Amino acid sequence: MKYRHSFHVGNFADVHKHVTLIALLGALKRKDKGFLYLETHSGRGAYDLSQASAEAEGGIARFSATVNNSGELQQYAARLGEYRVQQGNPRAYPGSPLLAAQELRPQDRAVFVELVAAEARVLELALAGNPTVRVETGDGFDRLRGWLPPPERRGLTFIDPPYEETGKDFERVTAAIAEALRRFRTGVIVAWYPIKDERDITAWHAGLSRTLDCEALAAELWLYPRDSRVALNGSGLLIVNPPYLLAERMRVWLPELQAQLDAGQAGGTSVRTLTPTPPT
Secondary structure, three states: OOOOHHHOOOOHHHHHHHHHHHHHHHHHOOOOOOOEEEEOOOOOOEEEHHHOOHHHHHOHHHOOOOOOOOHHHHHHHHHHHHHHHHHOOOOEEEOHHHHHHHHOOOOOEEEEEEOOHHHHHHHHHHOOOOOOEEEEEOOHHHHHHHHOOOOOOOEEEEEOOOOOOHHHHHHHHHHHHHHHHHHOOOOEEEEEEEEOOHHHHHHHHHHHHHHOOOOEEEEEEEOOOOOOOOOOOEEEEEEEOOOOOHHHHHHHHHHHHHHHHOOOOOOEEEEEEOOOOOOO
């Protein structure tokens, strides 16, 4: 397994994921009843950007904590700042597990699955002493079956595979979404996907529209033309069973985020509903 989250830590896709994740968890917290947060490909959770690749310079380094108008971006900036103060390091950077753990209430739980044992161990140490979380070493796709449905009957599943074999991973994500819905029909599911070739994304969305029979959003942010020869043109999040008013709010803050991250102003954003289509 060659992939490590640390190779891409802090890039523009990371920021897109993390702002959305905090917004989704905030929506779940509008109700008092607890929920399960399940993450399938967690990484180590804690990073130091002084040791990161140049990708962070095109992502979190462009994010400003002081010019945000949207509440969602302000909240992300606050969480990032709090974490750096706690660590005593202005270059400290929390991955999605640590951000999610910050949002949990006593009645909520989280399970973080990571395939690479060394990465899982670092994550365990970063979350040590937190009674609401559990870290597992294993294949996150397989562990969906072990944790869904949760006894709380409320939850958010975050699927974030490495896409080392893009076509195969798209197939596994589709299968994982179908399995999660079969086991936990009302759960919120978020799956990240890379935008590298517009044709691949169009075909995948078309296939999902034939597979899904519930509401789903595709929320995308891109910094380069969607079919250019750049390693990563954009970042997409498929959100199944999205919370109330999520799409409306994303149409407000996503363009604001894109404007900060897109130095060349060549990109764009999109939030659209995938309309189920019956198979022919």
